[in-house]
Amino acid sequence: MTASRPDTPLLDTVGTPEHLRKLAPEQLRQLADELRAEMIDAVGSTGGHLGSGLGVVELTVAIHYIFNTPDDRLIWDVGHQAYPHKILTGRRDRIRTLRQAGGLSGFTKRSESEYDPFGAAHSSTSISAGLGFAVANKLNDAPGKAIAVIGDGAMSAGMAYEAMNNAEQAGNRLVVILNDNDMSIAPPVGGLSAYLARMVSSSEYLGLRSLASKVANKIGRRVHHSLHKAEEYTRGMVTGGTLFEELGFYYVGPIDGHNLDHLIPVLENVRDSDQGPILVHVVTTKGKGYAPAEDSADKYHGVPKFDVVTGEKKKSAAGPPAYQNVFGETLAKLAETDDRICAITAAMPGGTGVDKFSQMHPDRAFDVGIAEQHGVTFAAGLAAQGMRPFAAIYSTFLQRAYDQVVHDVAIQNLPVRFAIDRAGLVGADGATHAGSFDVTYLASLPNFVVMAAADEAELVHMTYTAAQHDSGPIAFRYPRGNGVGVEMPEMPQLLEIGKGRVVRGDAKVGKVAILSLGARLEEAKKAADQLEAMGLATTVADMRFAKPIDEALIRELADSHEVLVTVEEAAIGGMGAHLLTMASDEGLTDPDSSTGGLKIRTMRLPDTFLDHDDPVKQYDSARLNAPHIVETVLEALRHNSAGVTEARA
Template sequence: MNDRPHTPLLDRVRYPADIRALDKDDLPQLADELRQEMISAVSVTGGHLGAGLGVVELTVAAHYVFDTPDDKLIWDVGHQAYPHKIVTGRRDRIRTLRQGGGLSGFTKRSESEYDPFGAAHSSTSISAALGFAIANKLSNKPGRAIAVIGDGAMSAGMAYEAMNNAEAAGNRLIVILNDNDMSIAPPVGSLRNSLARLVSSQKYLTPRALAAKLASKMPETVQRFAERTEEYVRGWVTGGTLFEELGFYYVGPVDGHDVNALVEVLENVRDANIGPMLVHVVTQKGKGYGPAESSADKYHGVVKFDVVSGKQDKGAGGGPPSYQNVFGETLAKLADRDDKIVAITAAMPSGTGVDKFAAAHPDRAFDVGIAEQHGVTFAAGLAAQGMRPFVAIYSTFLQRAYDQVVHDVAIQNLPVRFAMDRAGLVGADGATHAGSFDLAYLCTLPNFIVMAPSDEAELAHMVKTMQQHDSGPIAVRYPRGEGRGVPLPADPEPLVIGKGRIIREGKTVAILSLGTRLAEAEKAADELEAKGLSTTIADLRFAKPLDVALIRRLMTTHDVVVTIEEASIGGLGAHVLTLASDEGLLDGGLKIRTLRLPDRFQDHDKPDKQYEEAGLNAPHIVDTVLKALRSNSVGVEEALA
């Protein structure tokens, strides 16, 4: 049962001002009630659970200490922001998380003034907060900017690039490092909080400022020695030397589940006037919910679950394998006989299937953290030295490394293999995680080969194709979720580069499909055949290079040609139209229609509704064909005859 918890104190909180009106002694109870409300809500909607549970006390403390929304609280990624949503006027909608028309699973500017910056890709918070802080400084506004960033997000170079430029923000910028996995400093109980309170207090800061002023009157060598000595001693005690080198005053570590300690430290930091500050907060993912605390992945992402048992509603099971697992298992088998194969992922081993590869070949699997740019160039170096690197990254995250794809891979024509998971629409994760643009941004690059499987067996063949392709970069894009249930090949075979296949042969209508929309193309063909319209279906397999001979033949023998792809404008349809234009195939009255994702960002919803909205299902294919025939000089009646 997922009954709503009893939350008398939380019931009094609608906005952060209500938190600030509470007595400080009430904050621990508020945090407990907020945690129970979040567990209850996510048990109904599914979503990201572990990260939010870990920052409940931090959420309460931050809104208690800082004057939000005038002070800008910026959550990195947004996985952590569910408790924040509950106390910023959205509790009444929290059980619509990730549902069609409901709250986003991430922070979103259009959703609330308390979400000053949208975040669904990692490691952007410090840069954004720096922008807010400098803008306030230049316009003489009093507000501060507070970035909350996880230790995993700190593996990305962008975070350090921002910190390296943060000095100009002065005390208007505060970074809270939520260390919930790889502890930068070992936990030492209450002593940890005592140290944080000490180094953030005026009792420490005032003498330090006086000492700095005194040292400035001394010879430069003495001044430099004093600065280095103070920095070394404090860094040795607290572990913050790296951040000091980047211009931040380090405070911590702080117990992230002691709300009173957090409040005291954050108040000290708020009132300090010594420049940008970094507060190191140690938390536990899944805190306060037993099943999440004991889970290996800390219940990072969950479907609906029972609060009492923690059992997730994953359906009956036994269905077709997921595309990510087909990729990982196929690659692992190929690597059994090919010691040149190396797998790289960017903080998503289980999400990409690389965990399957890593279990079989741990010394050849590399998780580079949230560092897609490094991962791509790392792969380029491996390829240049004769290895066969497979870079498995979600399509939406590969966008972050596009410069490296162009300059370090494509221009040098290096045989890096890209496995782009989550290509196309992704349901509840919405626009930020949809892999909409990979065809457009890869098919424009010279030397690239780009494939898309229509089912899981085709994916296995394409992984084999990638293994054997040593003459340049090659990519495969495949969707989230399960395959179609077709038998998997025991021994995948390489495909002929740039060659599609005919699924069924007709005379009037030709549907050129790329990827897993083939199933809808087959449904549409059945409907068209029932209407007397003879229909050909081609599974192109390759977006680049196109099967020119096949496309030319279909264009010269059919009245209507429809392309369908689960990607943005600029992909398959654009390249087919270019081919038709270049070869003069449009001169004879041929009707070409391109079905693709709409030219806008689609909000989160159930996949079927997203496909309906995008016009990428069988009824829309049929409607497109009929409208094209009606506009044709021969008309529908003549075509049917």
């Protein structure tokens, strides 16, 4: 049984942070409790990220209560913990549209609200962006601060430290709040640490510190430097944070991120401080206040719809295996007889299937954290030393390591295997997580082999083929979600590099040829059925390879068919572009060539960022479903929908 909407009498009076700041401090605890209940109920009805948002409820209340948002710019790293923030910033009436077509994004988004000054969904960008806001205010002599809230998981990425290394330029306009939600950094938090945090952030302490600094300056630079270091290290030994001090931050913490009596005075002190950039270290519990999420933080990080009372998730009907599980299980099995195979993931072992591999081969599984750049070059080093590394990374996250892919892998022609998960559209996660560009940015590189799995059986074959490919880098892409239900092979096949396959019709005879790359193959088959019903002999080819493209098959199809249509779930510049380049180089469409009547059309993702939506509707928007393939063919043939030739001027 699902609970009714929670009672939220105080939250009902708070539409914006301006309303929040009118409350008395003693009312904030009730507000936080109601906010937590509202978020649990909302995510229960929509699905989405749960644990992270529950962990920052009190912090969200405290920040908006103390700082003058939106003039003070609040930047949430990643943004998946920002649901409470959305509720408090004028979007509560839409919170149950999360991740739905036309509804609220699951992340922060500039076009959605003035309280979202910077869009996010990839990690570790908040400090760099916050530094930009803070320095702009400094240059314009504007008073506003920038507050970057970053989780300690995001602190595993080098970009966060690159930003911190330059943060002194922002002066007191930058505040970084380190949300430590798994105790990986913080010592135990209690009354003493809260007292110390209040003390070292207080105006009295900071004033005394400033006075001491001026006196030491009068004495001499060397003495001043020595005294400053002594004070810094003494405070660091007591409170922690020496690393952040070395990077130019004044460190405050750790403090209990769920205790508003601790948070409010510290943030007040930080707001009013004239120190340089400040880092406030708060310790929170992921999933706080909802027992199922607290007890199993990993399983309640992102959730489908669930029963708020029991925590039971809505289960989808059993179906074909998920692509990431097919990959993980296949790789683990291959590694039983090949001790050179290693698996690398960047903080996504479950999402990529590397957890399956890790269970069987823990010494050869590596989670490098949110550090795709390091992960790729680490894989290159392994390959250079004779190992067979598989870098299993989401397409959208591999973008972050493109320099390493080019410089450390491709130029050196090292046999790194790239297992590219979440290739193509990703439904509710929207544009930020769509894997739109990997074919384009990999197939343009010399030495690379790029494959795309049409189904789960093909993924098995491609994983095996990549394992055996030692002559250079090789990548294979596969979509989010479950396979299409084909029979799984007992033994994997070694695919011939650069060779596609005809799955319908005859390569030597026909009117229309549909050349599919990847997971749109089933739609290509449906389109072929409809075209055949119109009397148009149609051949369907699964190209398998975007690079090297199967030139022999393309020539054969071009010689015997009037229309060639390429279909791929990738941006412009992919397989279709490579085919057009080949056609241009060989004059396949020239009037005096043997294929002078040939018409080529390419179907791909549109040149735009598609918002979150139901996957079927996304494919419809992208015009990559069977009816759109049929329409493209008929237009090329100048046929109407009944198959009758149109007279056109």
